[in-house]
Amino acid sequence: MLGVCYYPEHWPEAWWPDDARRMREMGIVFVRIGEFAWSRLEPSRDAFDFGWLERVMDILGGAGLKIVLGTPTAAPPKWLMDEYPEIRPVDEQGRAYGFGGRRHYNFSSDVWRSESRRIVERLARHFGQHPALVGWQTDNEYGCHGTVFSWGADDLKGFRDWLRRRYQTADQLNEAWGNVFWSMEVRSFDEVALPAMTVTEPNPAARLDFWRFKSEEIVSYNSMQCEIVRAHSPGRWITHNFMGFFNSFDAWKVGGALDFASHDSYPLGLTETFLPTEEEKCRWAETSHPDIAPFNHDLYRGIGRGRFWVMEQQPGPVNWAPWNPVPKPGMVRLRTWEALAHGAEVVSYFRWRQAPFAQEQFHAGLNLPGLHELSVGGREATVVGRELETVGVLPETEQARVAIVYDYEAIWALRVLPQGKDFGFSELVFRWYEPVRRLGLDVDLVAPGAPLDGYALVLVPSLPIVPQATVGAFEASEAVIVFGPRSGSKTPNCTTPANLPTGPLADLTGARVTQVASLRPGLKDAVRGEVSGNAVRWREYVETDAKVLGRFENDDPALIANGRSLYLACWPDEKLLASTMRYAVQEAGLEVLDLPEHVRIRRRGGYTFCFNYGGPDWACPAGAKLVLGESVVKSQQIAIWVI
Numbered sequence: 001m002l003g004v005c006y007y008p009e010h011w012p013e014a015w016w017p018d019d020a021r022r023m024r025e026m027g028i029v030f031v032r033i034g035e036f037a038w039s040r041l042e043p044s045r046d047a048f049d050f051g052w053l054e055r056v057m058d059i060l061g062g063a064g065l066k067i068v069l070g071t072p073t074a075a076p077p078k079w080l081m082d083e084y085p086e087i088r089p090v091d092e093q094g095r096a097y098g099f100g101g102r103r104h105y106n107f108s109s110d111v112w113r114s115e116s117r118r119i120v121e122r123l124a125r126h127f128g129q130h131p132a133l134v135g136w137q138t139d140n141e142y143g144c145h146g147t148v149f150s151w152g153a154d155d156l157k158g159f160r161d162w163l164r165r166r167y168q169t170a171d172q173l174n175e176a177w178g179n180v181f182w183s184m185e186v187r188s189f190d191e192v193a194l195p196a197m198t199v200t201e202p203n204p205a206a207r208l209d210f211w212r213f214k215s216e217e218i219v220s221y222n223s224m225q226c227e228i229v230r231a232h233s234p235g236r237w238i239t240h241n242f243m244g245f246f247n248s249f250d251a252w253k254v255g256g257a258l259d260f261a262s263h264d265s266y267p268l269g270l271t272e273t274f275l276p277t278e279e280e281k282c283r284w285a286e287t288s289h290p291d292i293a294p295f296n297h298d299l300y301r302g303i304g305r306g307r308f309w310v311m312e313q314q315p316g317p318v319n320w321a322p323w324n325p326v327p328k329p330g331m332v333r334l335r336t337w338e339a340l341a342h343g344a345e346v347v348s349y350f351r352w353r354q355a356p357f358a359q360e361q362f363h364a365g366l367n368l369p370g371l372h373e374l375s376v377g378g379r380e381a382t383v384v385g386r387e388l389e390t391v392g393v394l395p396e397t398e399q400a401r402v403a404i405v406y407d408y409e410a411i412w413a414l415r416v417l418p419q420g421k422d423f424g425f426s427e428l429v430f431r432w433y434e435p436v437r438r439l440g441l442d443v444d445l446v447a448p449g450a451p452l453d454g455y456a457l458v459l460v461p462s463l464p465i466v467p468q469a470t471v472g473a474f475e476a477s478e479a480v481i482v483f484g485p486r487s488g489s490k491t492p493n494c495t496t497p498a499n500l501p502t503g504p505l506a507d508l509t510g511a512r513v514t515q516v517a518s519l520r521p522g523l524k525d526a527v528r529g530e531v532s533g534n535a536v537r538w539r540e541y542v543e544t545d546a547k548v549l550g551r552f553e554n555d556d557p558a559l560i561a562n563g564r565s566l567y568l569a570c571w572p573d574e575k576l577l578a579s580t581m582r583y584a585v586q587e588a589g590l591e592v593l594d595l596p597e598h599v600r601i602r603r604r605g606g607y608t609f610c611f612n613y614g615g616p617d618w619a620c621p622a623g624a625k626l627v628l629g630e631s632v633v634k635s636q637q638i639a640i641w642v643i
Contacts, residue, residue: 002336002385003030003068003348004366005312008056009040010355015371016056019352020063022372027385030346031060032311035070035140036102038119039077050126061132068239068311068348069133071120071225074140075102080115087112090152092196101359103141106150107217108158113224120228128233135237137311138225141264142240148214148248151196155214160189162213176493177205204416205494211412215249223257241311242303244270244296245426250408251303252447261304264312264350267293267335272321276427286328287614287636290600291434293335297342298433299406299445306397310339312350315377316364324362330636332380334611337387337638341602341609343397349381391628391640395605400442401590403455403479404433405463407448413464413490420518422537425462428484428571432461435581440593440601452477457588464490466504474508474565480588482566482580483509485538486516501540502567510546510562511569517541524573527551527558531583533576540569549583550576599633610639 004023008016023031034041034053042048057067076087081099088096089106097104105112127133142148167173170188179185184203186192195202195210226238237259242251244263255261267288275281275289284290300308315332317324339347354365354375366378374382411425418424436443436459444455449470452458458477461484463470474481488502488509497503501513517539519525524534529550535558542557549566550559559580560567564587568580585592593601598615601608612618612633620631620639629639 001029001346002027002381002388003032003309003311003346004028004352005032005348005350006060006352007036007355008033009037009052011353013052013055016059017063018372020060020065023060023065023352024063026366026378026382027388028065030066030068030134030348032068032070032137032348033057033060034123035072035137036075038072038075038080041072041123042077042119044079045083048122048126053127054130057127057130057132061130065132066134067130067132068135068137069123069127070137071116071123071139071229073105073116073119073138073225076105076112076115084111084115086152086154087115088152089147089150090155092149092151094151094197096152101145103145103147105147106152106154107148107214107221108150108152108154110154113221116221117224117228120225121232124229124232128229128236133233133236135239135259136229136233137262138222138229138238138240138258140241141243142218142222142254143246143248144243148218150214151194156192156194158217159194159210159213160192162216163192163209164189166209177203177209178493178495179203207416208409208412208494211248211416212409215253215408218249219253219257222254226257239304239309239311242300244292245274247408247411247426251300252408255303255305258304260307260309260345261300262309262311263296263300265293265296265310265335265339266312266314266318268314268325268327269318269321270296272323274426274430276422284613285323286325287331288335290598290611290613291430291437293338294342294437294600294602295430295433295445297339297344298443301343301397302406302445302447306343308344309346309348310344311348313339313347314364315349315351315366315381316375317362318364319360319362327377328614328636329376330380332377333384334613334636334638336381336384337609337640338602338611340394341604341607341611343604349377387628395607397604399454400444401454401456401588402436402441402459402585403444403446403452403457404429404459404461405448405450406445407463407465409448409465410463413494414462414486416494417490419516420538422521423486423518423571429461431574431577432459432484432581435578436585437600438578438595438597439582439585440595441585441590442603449473452479455479456590457584458482459584460484460487463487463505465492467492468504471504471508474505478564480564480566480584481508482568482584484568485540485570487567489513508562508565509560509567510544510565511557511560511567512543513540513569514543515541519571525552525570527570527572527576529559531559531576531579533579534573535570535576536573537571539571542567542569550580598635606642608641608643610641612637 488505546562624641
């Protein structure tokens with residue numbers, strides 16, 4: 001089904017009934033409201049004004065629309081900031097942020113948590129059983145604008161308390177962090193400083209623990225909101241809208257308190273900000289890279305334990321990337337069907353009407369700023385609404401045969417100790433995802449330690465820290481498992497394993513890494529054998545008694561096979577990665593479908609979806625019985641079929 005994000009507080013009340021009617025005519029079912037409305041809900045301390053929200057909820061419900069209500073904590077009002085300036089986040093240089101944007105709060109502030117509980121409880125008590133209300137969204141985009149971290153007095157106090165619970169004594173902290181190095185030992189937890197503003201880099205173990213601490217603050221903050229909502233709004237579900245390629249907190253853990261996950265899908269913006277090369281940015285500028293939105297759909301489907309929404313779907317140009325092109329015709333429609341193909345229950349567009357004021361004036365909506373004039377994206381969304389009526393209920397999403405292990409702690413550890421400027425976990429995982437999708441295969445993203453039953457192929461692009469439970473999940477799996485560089489290279493305290501990398505994975509990989517080299521741009525090391533290509537960015541020197549499938553130029557092992565496990569000892573270029581993935585897929589016994597760079601396939605139950613992201617026509621397979629579209633899929637078009 002379709003949804004939309006609506007801001008009735010931005011528009012005259014006389015417009016609300018017409019907006020609600022037109023939403024239903026377009027095929028929209030769900031409306032998200034309220035997540036930035038604190039100043040209208042409580043104009044001053046305890047002077048609540050819920051009347052306007054009651055009226056608009058009655059109007060929307062009366063039109064047959066279902067309401068998702070956001071808790072308004074993402075934008076504290078000015079009077080609250082004036083009353084409690086200590087809730088502001090503090091940057092690494094010790095400067096407190098000011099009022100005037102959003103997310104101007106600190107997760108570690110006890111005062112802020114108390115104020116959050118107060119407004120969420122009042123809202124949940126008042127609206128929790130409204131007949132049109134079906135669910136809640138907690139806050140909005142946790143951590144956006146770099147707000148996971150803060151470096152103030154509350155953060156220091158909270159971090160010291162967290163360390164006391166984790167390590168019990170200063171001696172154990174000193175041992176875990178290796179504080180004997182550079183005379184960093186402390187006599188008590190009260191001597192611990194925040195890992196910031198040091199002459200050279202702070203202790204990596206301290207940085208990693210500070211990251212864990214801040215992530216756990218978000219986990220507990222979200223859980224607090226969920227507990228309040230469930231107490232006062234029984235029978236309604238709760239979600240949160242995560243962001244694409246945002247890794248500064250552990251979304252697996254935040255998702256544990258939710259009924260399902262949601263994410264905000266802005267594929268053109270992410271193409272501009274995520275892809276590393278100008279060539280790729282230009283190639284996909286107006287359609288987006290074919291794997292950017294699908295990767296995030298697959299991740300948040302996993303975080304939602306098989307369920308997810310797109311809470312904000314890009315309906316046109318956005319306003320926040322360095323450059324913001326208009327999507328090519330057909331791409332708003334394509335992106336909607338793409339999300340549904342990957343298992344989305346609802347695709348909700350941001351926003352109903354483009355704002356003519358404030359920070360997001362250039363962000364498109366389904367309507368232009370006037371009363372009722374659809375934008376190009378709005379017209380495409382209307383087409384999808386009609387098509388959904390024709391296609392009917394989609395089948396359930398099934399488990400894929402390929403899984404990728406996605407670990408937030410791996411991201412943090414590699415940022416803390418990168419060793420190479422361009423070694424980034426997010427890009428590495430994305431690059432491993434691409435060639436598997438180019439082979440026509442569906443992919444699930446799973447948490448480290450999750451059961452791997454039913455998967456034929458498991459990809460582990462990098463996993464520096466490997467708890468014993470995760471080792472056990474690998475050992476229990478019958479899949480072919482491919483481990484990438486730096487897997488098993490660190491202990492939980494960010495130290496080198498006693499047996500050297502691959503540490504706890506040594507029995508599985510058959511590999512012992514004695515040296516590593518980060519390769520600056522322009523350097524490469526050729527690989528030959530049953531796979532071929534080049535190592536770029538990163539190359540390891542490995543000792544092994546296992547079978548060697550590929551060797552570097554000096555004859556050192558590059559790809560090792562140890563039983564059903566493979567270990568790739570480098571960052572592979574496109575050719576080597578494609579060669580390795582094809583070998584692994586064949587070993588796993590999976591059937592493949594070679595696709596051009598601009599075409600992708602996704603299955604949902606018995607339906608197969610095809611998407612052409614901008615390139616030559618692509619013909620559907622012989623025998624395909626079309627449900628939607630044509631047998632020759634043209635540029636920016638889709639097809640759905642059964643066989």
